[in-house]
Amino acid sequence: MIFYALTTEEEFERSSQIESLIKRIACGEVDAVGALYELVKTDVFAYALSKTGNKTDAEDVMQETFVNIYKHAKQYQPKGKPMAWIITIELNLIRRHFQLAKRTIGIEEQPFSPFLEESFEQKVINNAFISNMLKILSDEEREIISLHLVSGFKHREIADIIDKPLATVLSKYNRAIKKLQGSLKEVKK
Amino acid sequence: MKNSLKNLLIESFKEETPDLKENVIKKCKNVVQEEPLQNVSKRAIFRVKLYKTIIAFSLALLFCGGLLTGYFAFKPAPSQNPTVQTYLYLDADPSIEIALDENNVVLECNPLNENAQEIVQGMNFKGMDIQTTVNSIVGSMHLNGFISSNGNSVLVSISSSSPKASDLLSNVTKQINSAVQKTNASCSVIGQAVPISKDLVARANENGISVGKMFLIDKMAEDLGGAEETTVDILSDMSIKDLNFIYLNRPGSIPPNGEVVQGSLEGYLSQEEAIQKLLDYLSITLQDIRIRFVKVVPYARNDKKLVYLIEFEYASEVGVYDYEVDCLTGEVTVGMSASNGRMIVQ
Numbered sequence: 001m002i003f004y005a006l007t008t009e010e011e012f013e014r015s016s017q018i019e020s021l022i023k024r025i026a027c028g029e030v031d032a033v034g035a036l037y038e039l040v041k042t043d044v045f046a047y048a049l050s051k052t053g054n055k056t057d058a059e060d061v062m063q064e065t066f067v068n069i070y071k072h073a074k075q076y077q078p079k080g081k082p083m084a085w086i087i088t089i090e091l092n093l094i095r096r097h098f099q100l101a102k103r104t105i106g107i108e109e110q111p112f113s114p115f116l117e118e119s120f121e122q123k124v125i126n127n128a129f130i131s132n133m134l135k136i137l138s139d140e141e142r143e144i145i146s147l148h149l150v151s152g153f154k155h156r157e158i159a160d161i162i163d164k165p166l167a168t169v170l171s172k173y174n175r176a177i178k179k180l181q182g183s184l185k186e187v188k189k
Numbered sequence: 190m191k192n193s194l195k196n197l198l199i200e201s202f203k204e205e206t207p208d209l210k211e212n213v214i215k216k217c218k219n220v221v222q223e224e225p226l227q228n229v230s231k232r233a234i235f236r237v238k239l240y241k242t243i244i245a246f247s248l249a250l251l252f253c254g255g256l257l258t259g260y261f262a263f264k265p266a267p268s269q270n271p272t273v274q275t276y277l278y279l280d281a282d283p284s285i286e287i288a289l290d291e292n293n294v295v296l297e298c299n300p301l302n303e304n305a306q307e308i309v310q311g312m313n314f315k316g317m318d319i320q321t322t323v324n325s326i327v328g329s330m331h332l333n334g335f336i337s338s339n340g341n342s343v344l345v346s347i348s349s350s351s352p353k354a355s356d357l358l359s360n361v362t363k364q365i366n367s368a369v370q371k372t373n374a375s376c377s378v379i380g381q382a383v384p385i386s387k388d389l390v391a392r393a394n395e396n397g398i399s400v401g402k403m404f405l406i407d408k409m410a411e412d413l414g415g416a417e418e419t420t421v422d423i424l425s426d427m428s429i430k431d432l433n434f435i436y437l438n439r440p441g442s443i444p445p446n447g448e449v450v451q452g453s454l455e456g457y458l459s460q461e462e463a464i465q466k467l468l469d470y471l472s473i474t475l476q477d478i479r480i481r482f483v484k485v486v487p488y489a490r491n492d493k494k495l496v497y498l499i500e501f502e503y504a505s506e507v508g509v510y511d512y513e514v515d516c517l518t519g520e521v522t523v524g525m526s527a528s529n530g531r532m533i534v535q
Contacts (some may be wrong), residue, residue, distance in 0.1 A: 026225075030217050037210045043201065045206040054203070063209050063216065070217040074225040129201045148236060149195045150202055 018082040025073040046150040050142035088112035275349035278401030342433035346381040346401025463497040466519035
């Protein structure tokens with residue numbers, strides 16, 4: 001009980017910090033973007049990685065998310081949920097990213113070229129746990145786990161963000177947790 | 190268990206999270222911030238909406254106005270035959286009226302008598318060009334025996350407000366001549382320009398003939414001594430072949446010196462031949478008489494026959510004589526003394 005109370009207070013404190021940074025960004029303070037970056041970078045990256053499944057795309061999305069926060073900061077209306085606003089910006093970017101990727105794949109169906117292969121830099125995920133998580137969880141499971149465990153969103157909030165029924169979110173979350181726990185046990189062995 | 194999993198997950202993500210802060214700040218410096226939406230007052234939004242509505246409404250009005258203008262600009266005037274510029278009449282016993290627009294495209298094709306109905310039966314000329322239409326009609330006339338080897342005539346009449354009416358008349362006349370030649374039929378083609386006259390149209394309708402034929406009859410009636418009702422009635426019943434024959438032999442075509450002018454058509458006797466028939470009948474020679482005139486008289490005895498009325502005087506004696514010679518058979522039907530009215534032959 002004490003844990004949950006503290007968690008809620010921490011979350012409140014964190015939200016206040018984010019909101020004040022967004023206000024500063026809205027005033028054109030670029031340094032505040034750096035401060036916000038330090039505060040929410042893991043949340044933003046975790047969500048980007050869980051949605052894109054690869055580090056290169058996740059980094060692109062991450063950068064663009066912070067640039068868009070700066071760009072639209074004046075339009076932010078404080079409602080006590082700044083992370084939801086940030087994740088919404090990120091989600092829109094990810095969707096656009098996938099749309100562009102789809103079109104690009106359609107256009108660039110070219111024969112194999114060793115030069116292309118050599119120039120393409122795929123960043124590797126070093127952390128075994130995350131690497132394993134990306135393998136064993138489905139797209140939606142990864143998304144829910146990231147939003148709940150990393151960013152601290154409630155299941156109801158996640159249901160709103162990903163536009164799924166609460167029951168679906170809960171069942172997918174439980175299934176994902178079981179998979180991760182099983183995977184963890186195997187790693188420990 | 191969940192907390193340890195959560196901590197592990199957060200720590201793992203922290204490890205993987207790249208440090209892109211400098212890149213982000215660098216990029217942000219080149220980005221222009223968008224203005225907040227809440228700065229736009231409700232009044233301003235309402236004003237923008239109002240302007241948009243007014244513009245949309247104005248555009249809609251303009252569009253509707255354009256449509257209406259276009260509709261009325263291209264809508265035919267509410268008259269009986271608004272786009273008819275030319276009426277072309279083809280007469281070869283069948284009488285056909287063809288209404289044409291300014292591009293000589295057929296708007297209507299009306300048969301004016303029973304024979305014409307046979308000619309155009311089952312044909313729809315609307316929208317066709319005049320050349321195709323004329324070819325079809327001439328072809329049908331030939332098939333139905335109205336243009337044959339017995340030397341019929343086709344009267345082409347044009348009543349038009351077009352400045353190119355004379356060209357059209359010339360072209361159609363040539364075209365019919367050419368079409369007739371291809372059928373190996375002997376047929377003469379008469380072309381005439383007809384003035385636009387309501388009175389002419391009314392009288393043509395009254396007599397049940399085409400405007401072209403009415404105009405030809407009017408001209409002939411004058412030549413034959415006045416457009417009296419009886420003359421017009423007689424001429425109206427006559428075929429174009431007969432009318433053409435009379436027209437070619439009208440009195441004006443005979444020079445004052447009494448020489449005979451060629452005006453024959455196939456099947457009819459020429460004036461020369463008719464005179465020879467009379468000379469043979471009277472057993473005299475041309476040197477024995479002096480011809481005062483030769484003219485074709487239609488249905489002189491109400492028998493639907495054309496006769497040459499030949500008036501002459503003997504060189505050796507006083508007295509003027511009139512003889513009628515059947516134009517087709519050459520039979521001398523009537524002879525009388527023009528001086529005292531005494532009948533010589535009856």
